[in-house]
Amino acid sequence: xxxxxxxxLENQYESGQLKLISCEIMNALIAHFRVPEExxxxxxxxxxxxxxxxxxxxxxxxxxxxxxYIQITLKSGRSTTQKTSFYHNxxxxxxxxxxxxxxDVFVILVDTELEDWTFGNGIAQMIQPIETDPxxxxxxxxxxxxxxxxxxxxxxxxxxxxxxxxxxxxxxxWRRSQLSLRExxxxxxxxxVAEGHTEQLPYHLKLAQENGLTQEEIIEAMTHLAFYAxxxxxxxxxQVVKNLGS
Numbered sequence: 407x408x409x410x411x412x413x414x415l416e417n418q419y420e421s422g423q424l425k426l427i428s429c430e431i432m433n434a435l436i437a438h439f440r441v442p443e444e445x446x447x448x449x450x451x452x453x454x455x456x457x458x459x460x461x462x463x464x465x466x467x468x469x470x471x472x473x474x475y476i477q478i479t480l481k482s483g484r485s486t487t488q489k490t491s492f493y494h495n496x497x498x499x500x501x502x503x504x505x506x507x508x509x510d511v512f513v514i515l516v517d518t519e520l521e522d523w524t525f526g527n528g529i530a531q532m533i534q535p536i537e538t539d540p541x542x543x544x545x546x547x548x549x550x551x552x553x554x555x556x557x558x559x560x561x562x563x564x565x566x567x568x569x570x571x572x573x574x575x576x577x578x579x580w581r582r583s584q585l586s587l588r589e590x591x592x593x594x595x596x597x598x599v600a601e602g603h604t605e606q607l608p609y610h611l612k613l614a615q616e617n618g619l620t621q622e623e624i625i626e627a628m629t630h631l632a633f634y635a636x637x638x639x640x641x642x643x644x645q646v647v648k649n650l651g652s
Contacts, residue, residue: 407523407532408435408480410448415458415471423504424450430499431476438492439484460512473510474500481532482517485558489515520550548581555609587617592627595619599628599643600635607646621647 410431412424419427428448435441462469476496484492497511520532533550556571580590591614598606614624624647632640 407445407525408439408441408447408478410435411451411477411479412448413451413453413458413475413477415473416452416454418472419504426504427474427500427506430503431478431496434492434496434499435478438488438495439480441480467509469509469512470507472506473512474506475512475514477514477516479516479518481553482519483553483555483558484515484517485561487562488557520553548583549587550581552576552580552587552613588614588619591617591619592623595624595643596627596631599631599639602639602642604642604646607643608650611647611650621651 410428412427412431428450431448432441432443432446436443460469460473492515493511493513496513497508500506500511501508521530523530523532525531554568554571554576556568561568580587585593591610594610595607595614598604598610611624615621625644628640628643628647631643
């Protein structure tokens with residue numbers, strides 16, 4: 407869901423070069439952030455000299471009038487490693503393909519959440535269940551996609567684990583309609599508490615609240631679990647809830 411806005415000084419680039427710049431930005435997004443090819447939304451702005459300002463040598467980078475401001479608004483969750491690799495790769499691509507100086511590739515990534523987007527019709531498509539066309543044979547309606555932090559945490563050491571987390575657990579299991587997202591969150595929290603896996607709780611507590619569970623309901627579930635999973639495990643889990651709220 408990236409939205410790309412590119413600003414440059416007028417008369418610096420021809421239309422053919424702008425097309426190449428657009429393509430290379432998209433290619434880098436696909437390569438590093440796994441953006442779908444059809445998720446392609448970009449705007450280019452040419453500015454007059456009295457609208458375009460920059461420091462020619464801030465932080466030791468020697469910039470020229472060929473400077474490109476590339477602002478990319480996208481879903482949060484990319485790791486620092488992913489972002490820095492993206493910066494390097496994009497600058498290299500633009501240098502190799504369009505002969506833009508790497509010093510003139512200025513990139514800003516702006517993180518957002520799923521509810522911050524509508525792709526038309528006044529609907530927040532990324533947080534709506536995916537519905538089938540009534541004219542087509544009925545297929546399973548799926549819940550919204552859940553963002554996994556596996557890539558951010560383990561992407562540099564366990565790519566297979568990340569793939570299973572993203573493509574199987576969160577893209578398939580969590581999205582099945584037989585249970586609501588609220589129910590799946592409650593089950594997951596119960597399992598983590600029962601097994602004593604409190605290190606995973608902060609992520610799932612936040613997700614549970616996004617899925618409609620209140621803190622009161624979560625605490626009540628943990629109180630109930632104390633009698634079945636053990637008092638210390640429930641108390642440890644409640645401490646996590648308390649720490650997150652403080």
